[in-house]
Every structure is written in structure tokens, then in C-alpha cells.
Amino acid sequence: MHVLEFLGLKRRRIPVIVRPKARLGNRMLQYMFCTALAHRIPGAEVFNGDMPEWSIPAGRPDVSRNRTLRVEGGHEFDIDAIVREFHEGRYRAIEWSGFAFRIEYYDREWVQPLFDGSEISAPRYGDDTLVIHIRAEDILDGSHKNYWPLPFAYFDKLINETGLRPVFIGQTHDDNEYCRRLRARYAGAEFSPRASPVFDFEILRRATHIATSVSSFAWLGCWLSSAKTIYLPVAGLADPRQRPDVDVLPIGDQRYKFHLFDLGTWHASADQFAYLFEGDGRFEPITHDQAAQLKKSRAVA
Incomplete structure (x- = not known):
């Protein structure tokens, strides 16, 4: 249990805000990367995934521009450096924009439940x-x-x-x-x-x-x-x-x-x-x- 929970206090919510772009595959990767960031920051929560296909809503909380760490790029990101900069600075939110198509960022175990297709009646093709x-x-x-x-x-x-x-x-x-x-x-x-x-x-x-x-x-x-x-x-x-x-x-x-x-x-x-x-x-x-x-x-x- 975190010390704040032990004292009966709520943790501060840390928004990790996606700036989604391009088609569905890229948006899924963007949501995955922000989830990878959120896993490294206590109290972090991902916002603005904007994928109704997966019941993931759009929308972002109000955040202070001066207290938001903005990260932009293509595919290569240093997650350790982003997390370190967040913790060392005065930031209360992260806004991220990129594509991040690199397998090293992701683990199937936690990515799998992000996209729940169990209610979709798609066929299952077997060994033949x-x-x-x-x-x-x-x-x-x-x-x-x-x-x-x-x-x-x-x-x-x-x-x-x-x-x-x-x-x-x-x-x-x-x-x-x-x-x-x-x-x-x-x-x-x-x-x-x-x-x-x-x-x-x-x-x-x-x-x-x-x-x-x-x-x-x-x-x-x-x-x-x-x-x-x-x-x-x-x-x-x-x-x-x-x-x-x-x-x-x-x-x-x-x-x-x-x-x-x-x-x-x-x-x-x-x-x-x-x-x-x-x-x-x-x-x-x-x-x-x-x-x-x-x-x-x-x-x-």
C-alpha cells in the first residue's frame, strides 16, 4: 500500500494525454505507448485515446500548460528519460504525440486487455x-x-x-x-x-x-x-x-x-x-x- 493510501489520502491523478493521429493501427500504438508511460508513473491515467471501435473515449482533463510535460517525436523515445524528466520537474501531466512502432516498448500481457474484442463475432480459422x-x-x-x-x-x-x-x-x-x-x-x-x-x-x-x-x-x-x-x-x-x-x-x-x-x-x-x-x-x-x-x-x- 502506498503511504498516501495508508494515511487515508488520495493520490494526485496524473493525466497522460494522447494526441491521436492517423488511422486505427497507429492510434492503437499511440494508446499503447502512453499506457507504457503510465505504468511507470504512480497515479497516472491515460486520456484521449479516441478509439470508439474499442470503446476507448476521446476527451482530456483540464491541465495547466505550465505544468504539462510535452513530448513529441516519431518512433524512437527514451521512456526512462521521459519518466525521469517528469519526476524531476514541476510537471503534473504529460501530453504525448508520436507513433512509437517499436516492439521493445510493449508486452503482450498488458497490451492484450487494452483492446477487448471478445464480443465481436469474427470467425476462427483453424489448422487447415x-x-x-x-x-x-x-x-x-x-x-x-x-x-x-x-x-x-x-x-x-x-x-x-x-x-x-x-x-x-x-x-x-x-x-x-x-x-x-x-x-x-x-x-x-x-x-x-x-x-x-x-x-x-x-x-x-x-x-x-x-x-x-x-x-x-x-x-x-x-x-x-x-x-x-x-x-x-x-x-x-x-x-x-x-x-x-x-x-x-x-x-x-x-x-x-x-x-x-x-x-x-x-x-x-x-x-x-x-x-x-x-x-x-x-x-x-x-x-x-x-x-x-x-x-x-x-x-x-
Whole structure:
């Protein structure tokens, strides 16, 4: 028991305020990071998660601007330094803005209950099925250079090598060339009906064998799952050679099987689309030791 509780006094509430931005996967990471901060500060409570999909409300308490520690950045943060600065200063609140897509900040044990999908009636795909998540939609115009759509040759490889029945979920029903060609190429496969993001998230979370896309949202669904096998493409945002500030390779988690891609940045050029539809190769399996060395070499550089 804390000494204040022993004396019958209330602890001062410490607001940790999220400044949410971007799409749902990024907002989940932002909420997770602020929760990681709150775990280190007695009396801290996270506000303004703003994810009605997960019943996490918007709204922030009134705080003094002069007593609020403001932290902004991208993906790399020193949690120890933030906590130390908070305790050493005159602060009574933290306001945080960033993305924080680095696995070192998080633990599945406390992240899992933050996003309760138990009431969502998503199907559970078992041992005979490979659930393949598709990211398309907003990334197809090339404006997100670190978000590659994945080549059909990669799906062919996974389907042929595993012998599993493919089920495609995610952004598969949009009227664009990638989705049209995908549905035609795998006409005999199952395509999950168009659904809400959290419905797709729960499909990933409950699946036995999964192939994730280059997507923070899909990555989270796979990481929080009870899957036996997770195929992760080391490409774009997930490639330490391209984004050393991001770390999404769960080294040592034996559920994961990595394929290293040699793609560079995504510009949505005609040649790149031709590769997605008809190309062969430019990716190979790597071991966990090789993935760890890849991360280490980028850290040294």
C-alpha cells in the first residue's frame, strides 16, 4: 500500500494525454505507448485515446500548460528519460504525440486487455487455413513510400509451400487494379466479406496461421494472436535497412517466419505494379539470427 493510501489520502491523478493521429493501427500504438508511460508513473491515467471501435473515449482533463510535460517525436523515445524528466520537474501531466512502432516498448500481457474484442463475432480459422491480410486502398498511389503492397508471387509461395487453404481478408473488395487482379488470380480462394477494421482484427487475432501485410494494424492483430505461425514480410516499414527507427521484428518469438524483400521504396510506378502482378522472386526466407543481425547492423550504422 502506498503511504498516501495508508494515511487515508488520495493520490494526485496524473493525466497522460494522447494526441491521436492517423488511422486505427497507429492510434492503437499511440494508446499503447502512453499506457507504457503510465505504468511507470504512480497515479497516472491515460486520456484521449479516441478509439470508439474499442470503446476507448476521446476527451482530456483540464491541465495547466505550465505544468504539462510535452513530448513529441516519431518512433524512437527514451521512456526512462521521459519518466525521469517528469519526476524531476514541476510537471503534473504529460501530453504525448508520436507513433512509437517499436516492439521493445510493449508486452503482450498488458497490451492484450487494452483492446477487448471478445464480443465481436469474427470467425476462427483453424489448422487447415492460411489467413492472408491485404493492405491496398490508400497505399496504391505511392504516397506512402514505406508501405508496399505485396507481390502475388509471395502469396503463391506461401500457399504452395504450406499446402493450406488461403483466406484473404482486409482491403480486398475495393475497385482498383490490385484488388481486381487479386480476386481473379485467386478466384478459387475464400475472400472474407467486407467488414469493419475491428472485425478483421479479430479474424487475425483468432487465426492459427497468418500472413501479415506491411501494416501496423495487421502487425498488431498478428502479434496479439494465439497463432502457431505468422509470416512477416521484411519490407518497407518492417525492413531495418529502410526504416531503422522502426522495429517490428519479434526476434525469438518462434511463431514468426521472416521473408526478406529487396524492393526499395514504393512509388507506384508501372514497373513496380508489373512486378506485383507478374514478377518472380526478390524475396527470400531468413532466420531469426539473420533478422537479428539485420537489426544490429542498422543500429551500429
